[in-house]
Amino acid sequence: EVQLVESGGGLVKPGGSLRLSCAASGFTFSTYTMYWVRQAPGKGLEWVSSIGSDPKYIYYADSVKGRFTISRDNAKDSLYLQMNSLRDEDTAVYYCAREQGGHYLWDYWGQGALVTVSS
Amino acid sequence: DVVMTQSPLSLPVTLGQPASISCRSGQSLVYSDGNTYLSWFQQRPGQSPRRLIYKVSNRDSGVPDRFSGSGSGTDFTLEISRVEAEDVGVYYCMQGTHWPPTFGQGTKLEIK
Numbered sequence: 357e358v359q360l361v362e363s364g365g366g367l368v369k370p371g372g373s374l375r376l377s378c379a380a381s382g383f384t385f386s387t388y389t390m391y392w393v394r395q396a397p398g399k400g401l402e403w404v405s406s407i408g409s410d411p412k413y414i415y416y417a418d419s420v421k422g423r424f425t426i427s428r429d430n431a432k433d434s435l436y437l438q439m440n441s442l443r444d445e446d447t448a449v450y451y452c453a454r455e456q457g458g459h460y461l462w463d464y465w466g467q468g469a470l471v472t473v474s475s
Numbered sequence: 476d477v478v479m480t481q482s483p484l485s486l487p488v489t490l491g492q493p494a495s496i497s498c499r500s501g502q503s504l505v506y507s508d509g510n511t512y513l514s515w516f517q518q519r520p521g522q523s524p525r526r527l528i529y530k531v532s533n534r535d536s537g538v539p540d541r542f543s544g545s546g547s548g549t550d551f552t553l554e555i556s557r558v559e560a561e562d563v564g565v566y567y568c569m570q571g572t573h574w575p576p577t578f579g580q581g582t583k584l585e586i587k
Contacts, residue, residue: 400567400578400579400580400581401516401524401567401569401578401581402578403575403576403577415574415575417575451523451524459506459510459512459571459572460512460514460569460571460576461512461514461529461530461571462514462526463526463529463535465523465524465525466523467522467523468523
């Protein structure tokens with residue numbers, strides 16, 4: 357059974373840092389492109405970042421470029437999102453998602469990790 | 476970015492009755508390979524999104540056949556033939572044809 361489990365969320369002050377993790381199981385993690393998608397409280401969904409099975413393929417939304425860093429450790433079947441210089445507007449539930457078949461065909465999502473940026 | 480516009484944003488439905496959600500994109504979602512990368516997601520209260528439909532009309536495994544997707548080009552529709560209580564939640568369309576992927580605003584389905 358495919359499972360994606362996020363961790364690392366919490367409360368952080370503006371300008372602070374946080375690192376999210378997504379533990380994958382039930383599939384060959386190293387062969388899949390993985391994503392982070394976020395949802396601000398009461399709002400819609402926003403793509404944040406992606407990393408290919410070949411980690412040289414990395415992309416970011418303009419809203420987080422230069423502040424967030426996506427990475428993966430295939431030996432640990434894990435996806436990460438290092439978030440620096442956090443702003444109030446980064447407050448959201450962050451989901452990791454798996455792509456099957458290209459073109460953002462996200463077939464499995466984690467349960468999400470809540471990040472709250474507040475002083 | 477491609478703007479995805481859903482309507483209605485709120486959809487009160489009587490149990491057992493049909494429901495329909497429209498999604499329009501700011502430009503054609505037909506990719507050069509001939510496929511149209513339009514997906515529909517359901518988000519029940521307190522849960523993460525779950526994909527229902529991909530490439531316009533393909534139902535995911537385990538999705539009841541009362542859900543169907545249709546459309547082409549820039550106009551797409553999600554239909555529920557007979558709404559059940561478990562269908563309550565927010566429905567999002569999403570395009571994956573153009574970078575970056577973008578979502579509609581969401582349609583909140585509730586029971587009358």
